[in-house]
């Protein structure tokens with residue numbers, strides 16, 4: 001198959017709340033897909049169904065030819081799928097009881113069974129790339145939000161996943177720290193790894209994304225290359241949303 | 253104050269310390285493991301089992317320890333005996349030493365109390381920690397043992413310390429079922445010449461010293477486990 005990520009008819013409800021209403025998505029290797037959409041449209045939920053932090057009620061998730069059916073999945077499949085993906089969280093979610101270095105090593109040692117010395121060497125190298133060489137032995141609580149999020153990116157990257165899922169990676173940050181994290185993500189994108197990024201950073205989307213998706217009400221409303229979708233959206237709902245978040249009316 | 257009595261009795265009381273500590277370590281050791289397991293069952297809302305445990309915990313917390321001890325001492329042998337007959341096996345109830353019943357009762361009470369401590373401590377660990385562990389591909393057991401428990405134990409430590417020191421004192425109840433621990437020995441020695449005041453002073457001093465020492469241990473453990481919290485140095 002030529003797609004790295006393939007979502008088919010993803011349906012998800014919480015109680016009576018029908019959140020995802022049949023999402024279809026095909027993503028090629030190396031694509032950087034940015035998902036936009038109003039609050040409550042199901043962006044986070046969609047990312048979480050991809051690595052089964054929330055199992056979808058219906059549909060299937062396929063990552064690098066490994067397909068899991070939402071309706072009949074088992075633990076082993078879920079673990080396998082999670083080992084093909086990695087996630088960067090809005091609140092960083094670094095392991096609070098581990099140092100930055102240990103946070104990055106953890107997946108290699110515990111999950112991939114690397115030798116500790118090898119894992120440490122690789123982790124130090126990747127932490128240097130995100131500018132955290134000096135902070136290896138600090139605990140997360142001792143770092144700024146921007147530093148924590150860069151460590152979160154390193155923790156995801158080191159597992160060499162087929163796709164990295166970013167859920168609003170900069171929205172919990174103080175404004176002056178957003179830039180450092182976005183430029184780290186940009187560097188990651190340039191390595192050719194497949195990424196799905198939920199964000200409200202339009203400038204970032206325009207510069208880094210290969211495709212932008214607009215979601216609303218649990219459905220993909222419109223998608224296309226960044227220029228087309230962000231500058232000349234076809235759907236009125238996309239236009240409304242964009243004018244609201246950029247604060248200027250595109251049509252005026 | 254009869255100093256002669258004190259000089260004579262103190263070594264014998266001190267010699268009973270290992271009996272007290274045996275009860276403490278075995279009951280806390282087994283009880284806390286059970287308590288942790290119970291906390292997990294209740295966290296997962298495992299049907300039936302978690303309701304049974306909720307009833308058990310509230311029962312243990314509302315009934316005085318001495319009653320639990322009496323139940324263990326008077327009721328259990330009859331149950332075991334009847335069970336033995338049922339499977340055609342003559343169990344000699346008198347061969348079971350009293351300390352076994354005391355440990356049994358204390359273990360159950362430690363399980364009940366510690367399960368509440370662990371439950372609160374586990375609930376205090378952010379759900380995002382588990383999700384992050386899953387996102388890097390960890391199994392449920394790996395996430396619990398490597399990420400959740402270390403954080404929960406740091407939170408639980410002060411309460412576990414309190415539970416432990418309370419347990420040291422509670423072992424004195426074993427006197428009622430004939431275990432020769434610190435309180436029992438002191439009391440028995442004081443009877444012939446009515447040296448009750450001296451005996452009480454000595455037991456107080458011994459319990460006080462034990463509590464002090466273990467308190468220190470838990471404090472040290474706590475600061476070690478909490479080194480990852482903010483401002484921990486570095």
Ligand SMILES: Nc1ncnc2c1ncn2[C@@H]1O[C@H](COP(=O)(O)OP(=O)(O)OP(=O)(O)O)[C@@H](O)[C@H]1O
Nearest residue numbers: 014015017019037038039040041042043044045046
């Ligand atoms: N665990 C849950 N239980 C019940 N409802 C949930 C749960 N998770 C999400 N929801 C609901 O699902 C809807 C979509 O939530 P989701 O977090 O996916 O939206 P979002 O697009 O990420 O929004 P935001 O931009 O605010 O992050 C919301 O109405 C939310 O209340």
Ligand SMILES: [Mg+2]
Nearest residue numbers: 043044045168
């Ligand atoms: Mg969200």
